[in-house]
Amino acid sequence: MRRSYDVIVIGSGPGGMAAAIAAKKHGAAHVLVIERDVEPGGILLQCIHHGFGVETLKQDLTGPAYAQRFVDEALALGVDVMVDAMVLQLTPSRHLWVTSTRSGLVELEARAIVLAMGCRERTRAQIRIPGSRPAGVYTAGTAQRLVNVEGYMPGRRFVILGSGDIGMIMARRLTLEGARVERVLEIMPYLTGLTRNYVQCLLDYGVPLQLSHTVARILGDRRVEAVEAVQVDENWRPVPGTAEVIPCDTLLLSVGLIPENELSRQAGVSLDPATGGPYVDQGFGTSVPGIFAAGNVVHVYDLVDWVTEAGYVAGRSAARSALGDQVQGVASVGLCAGENVRHVVPQRLNPESLTEGPQRLQLRVVRPIEGRARVQVADGDTLIAEQRLRYARPGEMVMVTLPPTAYDRVRQAKALVVMVTEG
């Protein structure tokens, strides 16, 4: 086994596999993907529903089928894949300690690293749900693995807190498996997942959604016996007199995802508190030379297609960096979130990148705009780019492209502010 690689990718989900493929195609001779599960593919393997690849492949695939396409392509290109292996440590100088049952504990090094660890689910503690601590409280993704991979039902009567995509998809999945999904509760006054999932998973299966509602208390000593649902005001305080006890044996949480960046932190990568992921440039280079990041580790995406695209960009950058074609650390202009924008990725842009082609910015809005909206990129009073949107919803990523013609204005800009407004 090699100890030294041009590019090592941590994680074999869609971002990681795309990065490995792109790194190989852009000249990296030795590329390794490290995966903690027993087969490559990442969380897609438990996403047995369809809807993957619609945007970029123009095909409607299941998660495992989508993942397999990229695994097959990577293997055909000669990418090494190490499964059942966990990276314990990552240093700023790109040394890794990796443990696995097969090869034991080994130290590897790489000329470039792509972080593609994905994200983790927000838990009960993080949203401080009061009540007892019985069995029967799961995050939606954990339940998804139990049902789709392990083949077991985590309960019979469910309440789902949060209208995130995984929660809605699980509402459908559990219903199909003969369980009863009592309700989906959402603390926000709007849907937090994709509208498409609301229609296909809740509406089509008769699962009620209650907006501006949350779980005030979990009841039951050994196993969940009920949850107390309550309506909340705009400050998330319970509205008196609205409490309702819903008998159930399981509470699923679909209350948000957090980029998984413990290794990034170890390696000294600066993290953006707004995204929870690394600050990146347009090539997904992080603050540490030679370390790149792709996919949900950077910020949480809505569709896998965009994760794959990000992986391609990061992999290409990593290959260039490994081959000594330094693309990081050059003068760049900062991008910041303006009106109604929660965060924007990348956070830094090298104006020269516009000479290679248009550059796409990805962002999330704070509040929904139903009806016409516009996304604008400006430097002070100077408008640099503008795009029209049919709507802007927090559950769906907004993208705006900076055209090559913006090169001069971007080069002169001190900072670019991105905003999304009505009209």
Next chain:
Amino acid sequence: MQTYDVAIIGAGVVGCMVARVLSRYDLSVLLIDKESDVGAGTSSANTAIVHAGYDPVPGTLKAALNVAGNRMWDTLAAELDIPFERRGDYVVAVDPEEVPRLELLLQQGRANGVTGMEMLSGEELRRREPLVNPKACAALWASTSGICDPFAAVLAAAENAVTNGVTLMLETAFEGFHMEVRRIAGVRTSRGSFRCRWVVNAAGVYADEVMHKAGVRPDFRITPRRGEYYVLDRAQLPLRSVLFPVPTAVSKGILVTATVHGNPIVGPNAQDVASKEDRSVTREGLEEVWRGAQRLVPGLDPRAVIGLFAGLRAAGNARCLTPGVDYGHDFVVEIAEGVQGLVNLAGIESPGLTAAPAIADRVVELLRDAGEPLREKRSWNPIRRARPRFRDLPPEEQAALVRRNPLYGRIVCRCETVTEGEIVAEIHAPIPARTYDALKRRTWLGTGRCQGGFDTPRVLAILARELGLSPLQVTKKGPGSEFLSRPTKDADWSDTGPERAGHRAGGGWER
């Protein structure tokens, strides 16, 4: 009927420490607990602090056993191979009006025989712990205070007791006594009756009910006093020592402390509750704890919260027996009057964890005074060795461990770096971990940032495989807390009802 010399009711820290010291003597000892694991009650949810001893009122049993217990922890930790660090604590005065209380605590500590205390200025405190409130104007420093792993302490004591011959029966609830006139002849439990000459009542929040069944101390009451806590991400709050506020009459207050595995905890508040099983967290309680903690460390970031829990203190109402000391919540460590053969260890609220080894030694004295011969066994071995904890080993030892057993190469809990090898070792340990929570307490799996999101399906599979169970039988904390309901593709059609349409209309559906 099986006969023992001593039956101990309750396998919390007190019961297990007592079992361990009694295992030294030529006695047959039975240790029972109603839960599926040792240390699943009050011992499972506390601050993990080994208190210095300046807090209890001088002259009380609490004060004496606190200070005596504190001095025993170095030996205890070495013999049982458990994490324990004397990091010291600060009582922080944020308001100048609180400073006189610090002086009082200092005097109290000296009266109790606590050494290594000194008063510090606000500047000195901030120099040592930069995260502390900038308004802090003084602090009392107590160098002998420490932090331990309370789960490891209970388990290690119980394990040492069991390997020295104590019989442990879990999921065995005490139901009553067999009496021969005013003499205890045995105990009735959910798993049948056992003869015994002595009963040690270490039943925690239930200790009052146990003694009442023997007709002892009818006025003694335990009020379960709930404390709620947060666990914080270790990456977010680099704190070394323990920070206390100036205490109040009912509690030492909401403190901020590091744990031996790094994740800080904040809490507890103090709320009397009606039920002895009510370990729920409340919205109001969590808000109270956060406010209290922010008074000590204003920079606490709510995003650093990774866990919530609540525990019950076994707060009693026993008067201190020392003449001239007016204190109404002292520990009860006694041979009961009015019946023969009952030892009461009751009202053991804080500093119970600290005091537990001293309480255990006191039980030996009590039995000896009562005429028990207590012959030492030649075979007694006070040493217990912990099983390897992968995360704490240097890389070369980690590598060696994986070479010996490849299961140590598979990380099952990524946040806390717990391997399959460690999990399997705990399932087959002298006191087997048979539930998820038992594994959690032993290995810290599932205690990190993702709170079991990643490990749960994997741990269920490992528990099922190693115990020869169906995954459907695997529980979180014993019978009734199963994780899974049935295999997929095995629908229970009674779960879905035709009333769905009506439910939709009445359910406040919004789209």
